Amino acid sequence: MEQNQNLLNNELTIDPVAYAHLKETAMWARFLGILGFIMSGLLLLVALFAGSFLSSFQRSAGPYSGAENPLMSMGAGFITVLYIIIAAISFIFSYLVFQFGNRTKKGLINTDQANLNGGLSNLKILFRIYGILMIIYLSFIALALVFGIIGSMMK
Numbered sequence: 001m002e003q004n005q006n007l008l009n010n011e012l013t014i015d016p017v018a019y020a021h022l023k024e025t026a027m028w029a030r031f032l033g034i035l036g037f038i039m040s041g042l043l044l045l046v047a048l049f050a051g052s053f054l055s056s057f058q059r060s061a062g063p064y065s066g067a068e069n070p071l072m073s074m075g076a077g078f079i080t081v082l083y084i085i086i087a088a089i090s091f092i093f094s095y096l097v098f099q100f101g102n103r104t105k106k107g108l109i110n111t112d113q114a115n116l117n118g119g120l121s122n123l124k125i126l127f128r129i130y131g132i133l134m135i136i137y138l139s140f141i142a143l144a145l146v147f148g149i150i151g152s153m154m155k
Helices: 002-009 016-060 070-109 113-153
Strands: none
Touching: 016 070, 070 113
16 A cells, blocks of 8 residues: 555656557547447347347247247347347446547547546446446356256255
8 A cells, every 4th residue: 555655646657658558548449439339229229129020030930830929028028128238238338438548548649637537537437337247247147056056956
């Protein structure tokens, strides 16, 4: 902890190597943010048309063709909601990555500390959200493992 205080007291600066790394990182972050926006839009389109696709698939294929399968219609709604949630999360991640790239690039080019700090703040928020989602995901995996073990012991 004391070492961090010494770095801040000495007013840590960005040397040319760090500047080049941050500038290139910002460029790639903007590119990935734009691609993420496009992918989020495509996921949203897939979500909106998933219900009609699955209902037409239900009518044309399978052993129950011609008969209404209630599980299939419930599955279509679930897939639509799931894809909308995934598209929203993807959009949030893409927005934070894009903002990091945009603000960091502006901060470096204009030597504007506020923009650089804002860009790094967006990166911090991105990693915080990513970390929380990973904790939730690992919790679900652990629960599935526990229920799997309990289920196999009950046989």
